[in-house]
Amino acid sequence: MNDISMQITHVDKAYKVYDNERERLKSLFTNKEPKTFQALTDVNFTLHRGEVLGILGHNGAGKSTLLKLISGVSQPTHGEIEVKGRMASLLELGVGFDPNLTGIENIAFYAKINGFPKEYIEEKQQEIIDFADIGEFIYTPVKTYSSGMFARLAFSTTLLFEPDILLVDEILSVGDSRFQLKSFKKMMEYKERGTTIILVSHSIDSIYNFCDKGLWLDHGQQKMFGDIREVVFQYEKFMEGQKMMASIDQIHADEENLILHGWAFLTGFEMPTNDYGRMEIHAVEMETHEHIVVQANNVERADISKNMYINKYDYNYDYCGFNTHILMSNLPKGTYLLEAHFFNQNNEKIPCEENTLKAFAGFSKNVSKNPDVKIYL
């Protein structure tokens, strides 16, 4: 296809590792290959114009290495990286700025080494200064900048010269939220015009909201490439596992009945199903610690809540409700503490962040009016 913007085929990167300076010195005189550290193994993907790729992975997974390889700063050991168009990169907060030059001089220097024509530079310069919005600091050496100001200038310079491909490594975590928003807007604008963007960020929220495609790296291996929703979902599930958190809204109690009404937050469950598994309410005898299952419920998605939730969380959490009726006459005389336990579809117990209902209710409360059976939440 013609609109392919980048093609990565079987890319490996092995860093040479020298135990000490002496080994490095020796390497000058011998052809012996030094030990290597395999940072990336067999990465493959294709991006089309206007696509935004988010790279996910824990620290040391090879995200930044991959960006360095794509940018051309570092060379792959094997494999091919084909790129169409002019690329600009913001690697680990740097764009080749010289700390001793002023902001304006650095813009000019950046333009010069990129070989832009003079009129174009003049046209863009003011736009960059306005966008970075760092005031008089533009006339002082970059080394006096705060990290936020540096990031703003670096980002503005890189972005406003309108690259065909933009690589961004963690830069947006530095600027304040207003600048982040402005930057995202600008990037969206360019994306519409066909700029291909690759984003590395530890903020899964921004990756999820902004990207079309996701690449998940784990210890240098490509675990997954595909639609961002699917990749983020699998990644979260892998990283966090399945979790649940419950909270109680309302309690109704009389001599015989106890009705609990509440919500559960679920993490790492398959989205499309309505059936999350089972919730059991255990009454634990406070002296003997004996468990009695007083109620078992199927946990169902609370559809009404879906609309209440903002989009940004729906990759990660889901929300469901429970309505539990406990008949207290089933319980022998005693003092009980109620606990909630959750099981998934495979009947595996899901770790719950706070395992007693008491914690969810936020306070300890005797809810039973039956003098023979005392129940605490």
Place this chain on the structure above:
Amino acid sequence: MKVFEKLKFILDLSWTEYKREFANTGLGVFWAFFKPFLTIAIFWFVFSIGLKSAPVEGVPFILWLIAGNIPWFYLGEVYVDGAMAIRTQQHLVKKIVFPTELLSTIKVFKSLYTNIFLIVIMLLFFMIYGYQPNLYWLQIIYYTIASVVFMTVLSRVTSVLVVVSADIGQLVMALSQFLFWLTPIIWNIEIVSNSTLQFILGLNPFAYIVQGFRDSMIYQQGIFTDIGHLVAFWAICGGLWLLGNRLMKKFKADFSDMI
């Protein structure tokens, strides 16, 4: 890049860097000349006033001194700057795609601007002392080009070595002083009575350039008078060029990983 584009790129960036060096000082370009003048003044004071050095072969000592010292200011500065060119400019190696093989050459040209000015001052000095410009003075152009070529090929080699090993960096720095005294700058090579030793000392490319300046300014010796050293100089340049190519080929891809 084509050769012409490369040259334009180098000239452009080296001029920017030249301006930048003094941009943050109040007196600006004054500092580029102050240090050479100070050095010459000290040498002149020590040797002429203190040690009462006699005129060398009928030439006032101060003229004899600057004819040798002016080229060394250039060579000595570029020797250090060129070797450190890649290592000290991480922002151009690690953050963006930059033709790193040109970094050392940019330093070679950056220092050339001051050097040309100093040469002009040297010529004025000679004229103030009553020396008439003559055709031999034109040879200064040749020796300046020779020093640019030599420093280009030398710093290509040293800049790579310094990236690969910090120990080489230390060695390069240590040799800087050594080279100053090994090269007949403030001593006259003619005082070496053993002619074989004199020839060997003259093989040092730094000595070739310094002697060349004196030959042109003072002794009125043509470039081709000493064919042996001429051939040796360019052979060394050729050797360094090949070595530089090999080292670049072997290590260039790893620069960003190594610093």
